Amino acid sequence: MSATPRSAQGARARRFTLGGLLKHALxxxxxxxxxxxxxxxxxxxxxSRKEYIxxxxxxxxxxxxxxxxxxxxxxxxxxxxxxxxIVTVCSVFVATAVSVLAAYAVAxxxxxxxxxxxxxxxxxxxxxxxxxxVPLFLLMVNANLINTLPSVIVVYAGLxxxxxxxLLTNFFRALPYExxxxxxxDGCSTFGILWRMxxxxxxxxxxxxxxVNALFVWNELLVxxxxxxxxxxxxxxxxxxxxxxxxxxxxxxxxxxxxxATVPMLLLYLFGQRFFIRRLVAGSGN
Amino acid sequence: MKPYxxxxxAAAFLSLVFVYPFVEIVRGSFQVPSATGTPxxxxxxxxxxxxxxxxxQAVVHNLIxxxxxxxxxxxxxxxxxxxxxxxxxxxxxxxxxxxxxxLAIPVVGTTFIYLYSTSGIxxxxxRSAGVGFLAQDWLGNPKLVLPSIMxxxxxxxxxxxxxxxxxxxxSLPGELxxxxxxxxxxxxxxxxxxxxxxxxxxxxxxxxxxIMTMLSWVFAYVYTMTGGGPGFxxxxxxxxxxxxxxxxxxxxxxxxxxxxxxxAVSGLIFLQHRLRRxxxxxxxxx
Numbered sequence: 209m210s211a212t213p214r215s216a217q218g219a220r221a222r223r224f225t226l227g228g229l230l231k232h233a234l235x236x237x238x239x240x241x242x243x244x245x246x247x248x249x250x251x252x253x254x255x256s257r258k259e260y261i262x263x264x265x266x267x268x269x270x271x272x273x274x275x276x277x278x279x280x281x282x283x284x285x286x287x288x289x290x291x292x293x294i295v296t297v298c299s300v301f302v303a304t305a306v307s308v309l310a311a312y313a314v315a316x317x318x319x320x321x322x323x324x325x326x327x328x329x330x331x332x333x334x335x336x337x338x339x340x341x342v343p344l345f346l347l348m349v350n351a352n353l354i355n356t357l358p359s360v361i362v363v364y365a366g367l368x369x370x371x372x373x374x375l376l377t378n379f380f381r382a383l384p385y386e387x388x389x390x391x392x393x394d395g396c397s398t399f400g401i402l403w404r405m406x407x408x409x410x411x412x413x414x415x416x417x418x419x420v421n422a423l424f425v426w427n428e429l430l431v432x433x434x435x436x437x438x439x440x441x442x443x444x445x446x447x448x449x450x451x452x453x454x455x456x457x458x459x460x461x462x463x464x465x466x467x468x469a470t471v472p473m474l475l476l477y478l479f480g481q482r483f484f485i486r487r488l489v490a491g492s493g494n
Numbered sequence: 495m496k497p498y499x500x501x502x503x504a505a506a507f508l509s510l511v512f513v514y515p516f517v518e519i520v521r522g523s524f525q526v527p528s529a530t531g532t533p534x535x536x537x538x539x540x541x542x543x544x545x546x547x548x549x550x551q552a553v554v555h556n557l558i559x560x561x562x563x564x565x566x567x568x569x570x571x572x573x574x575x576x577x578x579x580x581x582x583x584x585x586x587x588x589x590x591x592x593x594x595x596x597l598a599i600p601v602v603g604t605t606f607i608y609l610y611s612t613s614g615i616x617x618x619x620x621r622s623a624g625v626g627f628l629a630q631d632w633l634g635n636p637k638l639v640l641p642s643i644m645x646x647x648x649x650x651x652x653x654x655x656x657x658x659x660x661x662x663x664x665s666l667p668g669e670l671x672x673x674x675x676x677x678x679x680x681x682x683x684x685x686x687x688x689x690x691x692x693x694x695x696x697x698x699x700x701x702x703x704x705i706m707t708m709l710s711w712v713f714a715y716v717y718t719m720t721g722g723g724p725g726f727x728x729x730x731x732x733x734x735x736x737x738x739x740x741x742x743x744x745x746x747x748x749x750x751x752x753x754x755x756x757x758a759v760s761g762l763i764f765l766q767h768r769l770r771r772x773x774x775x776x777x778x779x780x
Contacts, residue, residue: 470598
């Protein structure tokens with residue numbers, strides 16, 4: 209049998225070779241570079257201002273929660289975090305719900321303009337948000353929604369619908385049709401089939417959608433900057449750019465703010481890693 | 495009727511967030527503010543931009559950023575092939591290398607401001623390596639600011655490419671590789687002639703995504719790290735749109751710029767579709 213697992217083979221053949229050493233060296237170098245900013249953020253967030261000036265590069269000898277607490281005492285940071293959570297949860301929920309309906313119609317129903325709708329929606333994925341913000345800003349001003357969270361929730365939901373429809377349509381199309389057929393014969397309504405048969409089978413696709421969109425919304429800057437200009441309404445990431453300007457010379461304080469903005473998404477990534485990678489492969493087309 | 499009911503919520507969001515702004519920016523871009531208050535219609539905005547040195551600079555800067563695409567592609571290919579050998583710890587390396595892609599751009603940008611600063615790690619390394627004369631104000635020097643920003647973009651996007659290529663590599667059928675190995679092909683020969691040709695479509699996908707990124711998704715880097723400065727030396731198209739709309743209070747110019755950016759992006763997508771279709775035709779004929 210030639211079906212030896214690649215891993216076993218590779219390890220045996222290359223353990224002590226020069227090439228193997230070189231590969232490890234390259235990977236270690238790359239990993240160090242990749243992780244260094246995060247390392248810097250963490251060590252700096254737990255240093256006193258004085259210790260930071262004395263030594264920038266080593267882990268803190270006397271770790272302190274002072275910068276983190278001070279960042280939180282700047283009242284706004286708590287509000288901004290809360291805003292980010294609300295905005296992310298609401299917009300991801302709305303976008304996913306709306307996209308499930310549309311994707312199910314595209315995948316399972318026959319109607320005039322189906323391909324046009326799908327192609328049109330998918331092509332919106334490449335539209336840069338900066339192109340859209342001027343008219344939307346004027347619209348929100350007229351609707352008195354500037355500095356309110358619903359304004360960005362609507363915009364984020366809209367911006368994430370194209371990728372969600374694309375992902376979910378592909379997934380629904382790959383589901384076996386027989387179960388739905390059987391349910392229909394048993395007199396189940398279309399929505400009943402979607403709700404009771406299709407969605408429970410779609411957990412991986414729904415999770416992919418949620419992870420990808422939550423990352424986008426939580427990390428987004430431009431839209432948050434334009435629509436949320438008052439201090440109480442800012443999101444965490446947008447607030448951080450302000451924070452950075454205000455406390456530029458207090459690196460530990462700024463880095464603890466950055467850390468607060470990073471930890472939730474880092475957890476989401478570690479938890480949702482395999483869904484994430486699946487999305488990358490699905491997204492790359494054929 | 496039923497399919498359209500399922501599409502309606504998505505269609506409503508997409509019309510509001512995409513279609514309405516498209517119409518408005520086109521209309522707005524022909525609107526010329528006049529002294530009397532009622533705007534006239536004409537090509538003045540576009541004519542102004544043609545003679546605008548900052549606009550020209552912004553376009554040039556976006557084109558310079560495109561230089562990052564081949565660098566990123568080659569690096570991502572190299573590291574994905576090394577990981578593909580599945581040497582010990584490859585999964586850990588993969589997770590580490592992908593991490594920057596999870597971080598919010600403002601977080602990455604803020605951290606790099608400190609890493610790039612005159613007493614930051616980069617300059618300290620240069621000094622301790624005895625080449626202190628190379629130490630620079632990386633973001634404050636008009637000649638270096640673009641390459642410095644470009645490096646941060648590469649830093650963050652590289653992990654995406656590595657994971658994308660690696661996922662495709664793992665899904666390739668193993669027989670060809672086995673055959674090449676039995677024939678005594680070297681690492682380089684094997685990948686040059688066997689693996690990389692099979693990655694064609696995914697490489698193409700990555701290149702297109704990154705071209706789009708460099709042209710229309712880098713606002714947050716510039717906003718966080720330099721605010722377009724020093725002077726206009728790191729202004730890019732997106733940032734100039736934002737500046738015109740919200741700093742210079744000139745929504746008409748911002749609209750004209752947005753139309754130009756949207757046209758450029760759409761043109762590229764169209765071109766890519768044409769190229770892909772042609773290459774598929776050739777592939778079928780062969």
